[in-house]
Amino acid sequence: MKRFMMSDIHGFYEAFETALNKVDFSGENQLFLLGDYIDYGPDSRKVLEKIKALQEIYGSQKVITLMGNHEKALLDWLEEYADINRHICGVEQYRDAEWLLSDADGDYGTLRSFLSARHFREFTEKEARLSGDSQNAEAVRLLLEDAGELLAWMRHLPYYYETERQILVHAGIAEWGGEDWLCVTSEALMVGKTTVSRGNFYKDVIAGHISTAKISGDRTYDGIWSDGSSHYYLDGTTWRSGKIPVLEYDAETGRYRER
Known part of the structure; x- marks a missing residue:
């Protein structure tokens, strides 16, 4: 063997x-x-x-x-910013997330690989009008919609x-x-x-x-x-x-x- x-x-x-x-x-x-x-x-x-x-x-x-550690950081980011979509108020508590679009994925390469072409285009069209926290929350929303099953597998x-x-x-x-x-x-x-x-x-x-x-x-x-x-x-x-x-x-x- x-x-x-x-x-x-x-x-x-x-x-x-x-x-x-x-x-x-x-x-x-x-x-x-x-x-x-x-x-x-x-x-x-x-x-x-x-x-x-x-x-x-x-x-x-x-x-x-x-x-x-990259999977763990992404999963932690997903969990933290998914809550923003449910609780719009009090977003300051999420600024300690280890995996952020502006840091780990500044060129959006990882995000692009997970999203459909339509959703990635939708995100890039919106991002200029969104704050940093809102950008991350929107990215999480689209990720869960496009790759929820894959991300759930990764969590285990x-x-x-x-x-x-x-x-x-x-x-x-x-x-x-x-x-x-x-x-x-x-x-x-x-x-x-x-x-x-x-x-x-x-x-x-x-x-x-x-x-x-x-x-x-x-x-x-x-x-x-x-x-x-x-x-x-x-x-x-x-x-x-x-x-x-x-x-x-x-x-x-x-x-x-x-x-």
């Missing part, structure tokens, strides 16, 4: 398709996707639809899809997955907890940990989130980085490299390799 792992697709559908060509779905093999499927690239919705379709074809225990993504050998997570865990790591690791840390862990741990920790170019100290590096011990990082900076590294684990040999 083999496990294939990748992370940080960030809306680059063609790179995702190329990476999927390296995955063998036969037998008991599994595919693990470690989060950050959206933002930066032009095809966020298309990437999510592909992942959802793969789960429908092979099952959610064969295609395991985890939450990333798990934050980690544990096997007999690995702990798979988007960003990392509180390793100081040892075998009790789950008791001391918050969901916020699982999707947002920015310190790179190194050295021995009782299981292998597989994560994305931090680019391997940054971890390696080589700005041109776009492959998988390992500390040679218990840690593997998969974020190959797809927005720059145009590729998504794939880590393969062979349960029979106990060995890893980059595909």
Whole structure:
């Protein structure tokens, strides 16, 4: 049995398709996707639809899809600004949303990928007449209308997955907890940990989130980085490299390799 792992697709559908060509779905093999499927690239919705379709074809225990910080931020934004459509007064309380059109999606690339052409045109025609809060609320209204089912599916993504050998997570865990790591690791840390862990741990920790170019100290590096011990990082900076590294684990040999 083999496990294939990748992370940080960030809306680059063609790179995702190329990476999927390296995955063998036969037998008991599994595919693990470690989060950050959206933002930066032009095809966020298309990437999510592909992942959802793969789960429908092979099952959610064969295609395991985890939450990333970009999905979490988008879902939090949706929840906060959806309330503005129900309660127009008191909008100041929503200014702490982490994912805002003016910040995370300033060029509207992610929004455009989710909306129908008609709704995106409707939004751009209205935006100049709307305040920042109203722009976000209108975008949320249209998103829920056009992609409500897809977004509902995304809301149920798990934050980690544990096997007999690995702990798979988007960003990392509180390793100081040892075998009790789950008791001391918050969901916020699982999707947002920015310190790179190194050295021995009782299981292998597989994560994305931090680019391997940054971890390696080589700005041109776009492959998988390992500390040679218990840690593997998969974020190959797809927005720059145009590729998504794939880590393969062979349960029979106990060995890893980059595909």
